[in-house]
Amino acid sequence: MKKITLLLLFTFSATFAQNRREAEALVNQGIPYHDKGDFEGAIDKYDKALLIDKDNLLALTEKALTLNAMKKYPDAIAVSKQAIQAHQGENLREVYVSYGNALDNSGKTDESLKIYDEALVLFPDYYQLHFNKGVTLSSIKRFDEAVRCFQNAIKIKPLHGSSLNAIGILEMNNNRIASILAFSRLAMVEPSSARAEKALEVMQSLMIQGVSQTGKKTISINIDSAVLSDTTATGSKKENNFSSTDLILSLTASQDLDKKHKNDSKAEKFIRKFEVICSSLQETKKNNIGIYWEQFVPYFTEMNTKKLIEPFAYLIFSASGDNDAEKWVNKNKRKVELLQYWSDNYNWNKQ
Secondary structure, three states: OHHHHHHHHHHHHHHHHHHHHHHHHHHHHHHHHHHOOOHHHHHHHHHHHHHHOOOOHHHHHHHHHHHHHOOOHHHHHHHHHHHHHHOOOOOOHHHHHHHHHHHHHOOOHHHHHHHHHHHHHHOOOOHHHHHHHHHHHHHOOOHHHHHHHHHHHHHHOOOOHHHHHHHHHHOOOOOHHHHHHHHHHHHHHOOOOHHHHHHHHHHHHHHOOOEEEEEOOEEEEOOOHHHHOOEOOOOOEOOOOOHHHHHHHHHHHHHHHOHHHOOOOHHHHHHHHHHHHHHHHHHHHHHOOOHHHHHOHHHHHHHHHOOOHHHHHHHHHHHOOOHHHHHHHHHOHHHHHHHHHHHHOOOHHHO
16 A cells, blocks of 8 residues: 555656646746737746646746736736745745736735735845835835835845836935936946936936026026935934035036036036046045945945046947947947946945
């Protein structure tokens, strides 16, 4: 009897493994359909896989993702629940992302946040959970909490463009230096993307914020007094305080209106201001705290120390279609390659 039981167990295990392999082969056939936008074709493959292995985790994960893309949110929720119930203790982080997104897009914001919180207890180091929770919080205008989520995401994955973009957008009105640094990282991560081009436009605007020509020989500089404060309302030290750099940037930006700089290119003006920003950050970093000081400042001060601001500026301007910048990049390919090599090999763990 014992031999028969063992034989049956072995046969069952072998069949189960074979079913899983066949199911996953079908899922892998379906993923390209999803990628090219043929969602029905993808779902067909996933459903066939689930006929073979009814709770196959890969099939359920990809099906939930595709159902979200099809805006079939109740179905995505049902599939996500099935995966979670059948695979407790396994890697469900992608399933939770789909589950939270489906709830959020169904207008069930509170439930969505609850699911993200549940998932983050299980998978605290998955950047997509932090990012998607931030998106949900942004949708209900809980911006401070959303920013903290995006900050958590870039701590885990410094190259995550969507989190960098979100930080750049949400910090524009309250902390322009942080916004400029976030958008600059985005431009370095994906210089040819449409959002990097938009980020460059915003950065140029932020860099001259509050500076205007009020007369033939008169320049006005307006600075928000709240930005220059280095303490909170309770008197404690303010995190991510860039007040000194903000002031120096405004003074430097006023030089753009000087007639001796009237023929400077956009890239040249950007370089002058960005180098001043980085030099100021280097000088003031000792007594400042916060994730942007930890995450962004070492990267950009090192870029400045290595004389890489110039190729950085021309790279991002050329990617936006600036003809003069394109010519510079073509003539200085070695400098651009050195910039990209340095950035690609930057050690984020040394912060």
